[in-house]
Amino acid sequence: MKGRIDWPAHVVLGFGVLLFLLPIWLVLAGSTLQPDEVARGELSLIPRLSGLDVYARVLIEGSPGTGPVWRMLLVSFCMAMSIAIGKLAISILSAYAIVFFRFPFRMAAFWVIFITLMLPVEVRIIPTFTVMSDMSLINTFPGLTVPLIASATATLLFRQTFLAIPDELFEAARMDGAGPWRFLRDILIPVSATNIAALFVIQFVYGWNQYLWPLLVATDPKLDTIVIGIVKMIGGETQTEWNRVMATAVLALLPPISVVVLMQKWFVKGLTESNK
């Protein structure tokens, strides 16, 4: 086999790469064109460097009917970070409690957390909205993030990781007189560093990409995430400035893609090991 080029595989993979790269490239090139050129359908695949100032303009001004894009990026970033860090923190703590301690209703607590797997937001839209407004969390940043922080998958994953830690490690820590906090900080967290990194990527992307939840609980334009903002931009069909929409699409894609590409190794490992 050596030395021969595997043409069928290259053709298939090349097709796959183009399938994703082409739309992105089109948007990148399109963002640098004049809005009326795009509206006439004169999309070109060659970007025009002089049109790059559209990025400065959307960042500062936004698009007709929306706020500035820098603000949406900031909201999205804070939301994604809060959700990712929040999920990791409360999942590590609850898995720690369930694995290393004995307390009343321990298994009941485990099942209550587990059951959230089966209750995505989409199936309980109305009552969740009611609870949110009863707690006056509509149009607040905590309302945007806190309810999404509960995570059965992360808890299950950390539980598995903790269960697999050899007893010797634990005994050694006990001999050294390590208390519960030191054990968590000095042993459990370093040992599960790979899982934490992988889950961070998965949850950051999850938080960044939310659409239904912010649509439901944040109608205030000040709390528009970038995903909400971009859909708003294409809503008013007639006056859509397509170059601004495309520039915003590029800006919306950059952060989650960077996180995935930079942390690819851990991300792939963590994803396939945690089975979601």
Add this chain to the structure above:
Amino acid sequence: MERRTIFSDRLLPILLVLPQLAITIVFFLWPTGQAIWLSLTRADPFGIRVQFVGLENFWDLFADPLYTATVLRSIFFCALVAAISLGLAMLLAVAADREIAFRRFYRIFLIWPYAIAPAVAAVLWILLLHPQIGLIGRWLNALGLGWDYKINGGQAMLVVILASAWKEISYNFIFLLAGLQSISASVVEAARMDGARGFFRFRTVTLPLLMPTVFFLLVVNLVYAAFDTFGTIWAMTSGGPGKATETLVIKVYRDGIVNQDIGSSSAQSVVLMIGVIALTALQFRFLGRRSGGE
């Protein structure tokens, strides 16, 4: 499995699970209970008195031809999204599993699309398929095909299926490639020695060994297609034209939030919940078998 070694604190562990438990109860269990209760009640037209009506909302729902049409449409949509996405991902994973040049390059370029938001995928596909400005859309019209997914229901369905399936290819690719790589090289080598080659070897040796991954992905894809595609569909067509792309989740959102029909929307939520529970149960039953087999 239980750990032998434990700390003896009593209060600490309760404090540790409390945040997770509180969020779960307040934002998951309580609203779910509410949904079940609301689905069994009906408010008078002025919203003043609420009356317990048993399963009436459910009977109404299933007697409504619009609802059964939406159920069938959703099944059609989910099946095609899962099939297209899994099929293409399988093709790519098999190719990427081979010993070829640039394999690291190919992998990175097939993994990053995991990061694309469903709603942003919609925007990208609008820019491709828009009848006036889209690269492909204009080309289809130049061929005289009368392309306009804003008017033509069948075309609208095609568009949301393509955009939704496209977005999920990366996820499937990651799992299928990992699955292929975990198949022992000696098994494949033995099959090669026995003269099994090409598609025959794939069908008789590789695919059966990969079946657990494929089945797991099938369930995940169905859940994705049923729930996570809300952003894609809402941004592209809002369920239209007419009801051409209205899936169950779009309908819950329309009836509950836009039209404020709480009883029916809650009943629909409960039906969806039963669907998720069934799919999750299926997944765990099968996952149990897989970890037992390895």
